[in-house]
Amino acid sequence: MAAGELHRCMVCGRPFHEGQGIIIRRGELLLEFHSAKCAAKFLRLLMERPEASCVEGPIKQISKELRDSLEKRRQGSSKVIA
């Protein structure tokens, strides 16, 4: 069995195998987190930066989309109950 690629958590430095942690690739960017907790820490650090204002637009959009889909799901399930 071939050993999976070994990654290293960029927050705490813990090594982990592909499929165990969270890996986000986008162009030249590679984000590696061994756990959701470390990913959350990274997200918090990102949001504390003044430069993060450029992602406010997409974040608001994603928040709205998620809210809308939650709302739709809630309406759907309430119809089943009623």
Ligand SMILES: [Zn+2]
């Ligand atoms: Zn970590």
